[in-house]
Amino acid sequence: MRAATGHQYELTAATPAGPARATITEVAAGLRAYSVGGIDLVETFPAGAVPPKAAGIVLVPWPNRIRDGVWVHDGVKRELALTEPALRNASHGLLRFAPYRELDRTAGSVTLGATVFPQTGYPFQLDTEVTYTLAADGLEVTHLLRNVGQADAPVALGAHPYLKIGDVPTGDLVLRVAAGTHIDVDDRLNPVGETPVDGTPFDLRNGQTVRDLDLDDGFGRVASTNGRTEHSLTAPDGRRVVLWGDENMRYVQVFTPRNFPISAGDGEPVRGQAVAIEPMTAPANAFNTGAGLHWLTPGETWTLRWGIRHSGF
Numbered sequence: 056m057r058a059a060t061g062h063q064y065e066l067t068a069a070t071p072a073g074p075a076r077a078t079i080t081e082v083a084a085g086l087r088a089y090s091v092g093g094i095d096l097v098e099t100f101p102a103g104a105v106p107p108k109a110a111g112i113v114l115v116p117w118p119n120r121i122r123d124g125v126w127v128h129d130g131v132k133r134e135l136a137l138t139e140p141a142l143r144n145a146s147h148g149l150l151r152f153a154p155y156r157e158l159d160r161t162a163g164s165v166t167l168g169a170t171v172f173p174q175t176g177y178p179f180q181l182d183t184e185v186t187y188t189l190a191a192d193g194l195e196v197t198h199l200l201r202n203v204g205q206a207d208a209p210v211a212l213g214a215h216p217y218l219k220i221g222d223v224p225t226g227d228l229v230l231r232v233a234a235g236t237h238i239d240v241d242d243r244l245n246p247v248g249e250t251p252v253d254g255t256p257f258d259l260r261n262g263q264t265v266r267d268l269d270l271d272d273g274f275g276r277v278a279s280t281n282g283r284t285e286h287s288l289t290a291p292d293g294r295r296v297v298l299w300g301d302e303n304m305r306y307v308q309v310f311t312p313r314n315f316p317i318s319a320g321d322g323e324p325v326r327g328q329a330v331a332i333e334p335m336t337a338p339a340n341a342f343n344t345g346a347g348l349h350w351l352t353p354g355e356t357w358t359l360r361w362g363i364r365h366s367g368f
Contacts, residue, residue, distance in 0.1 A: 064165045098218075114333075
């Protein structure tokens, strides 16, 4: 049986915490699995399944949603395909179901590439690359976006990893999100404003237990120290997994579904709580608001990075 996400790139490396392993998919250049010393640090899914709830995929040329799939550029109304039909939004970019091609590979790294061709609602052309590299203390991800068209192109990027510490129930973990504002949304999950988190249930800077959270929420004003942003999950025994980003990742989406198909080893997945910490360069509906939107000139290249770091293992 062929995998539903195409070729599976298996990465391995020796680390002080034990063998590190990752699986990267041909479709959406997704992170399907990542473990260190036999402990899963992201939610995985069977090879025959599509990524549940967008698990692990790359989001380009926009993350999250565009209201009604409509935006205006140079006075022209652009209409994108509604890939979230229940809420009538264009969701998670244009490469969610696209195959990437192999550009470079070693035992512990792989670089995949794909092109965004001009199409309905997005008349621009981009070459994209993503490199996954296993390091001593985590997994490093580098994205490269290049405008190979003839006009300035609007671009935003995100990723959709579900983090975990595999031998601890996710509900027992403490989530910390280093964000100063909450993106307020309507009943279709599109932004209607941005509010400081101070004194609200959305202030996760000091940490809250995952089981107490019910989120599908965006956050802004993400704190950066020495050019790096960090959000984390901590186990009761002190082990920690950090989702970090470079200075471009000034937004984050946090999603805590309670019906995620959690891997149960060799058995069938069971429904349980998971937590996605999604680094983003822009929030939902950025093509309309301009928040965090990056305009690439013809020939220009944009490089950005994020990754997963572990400690205490």
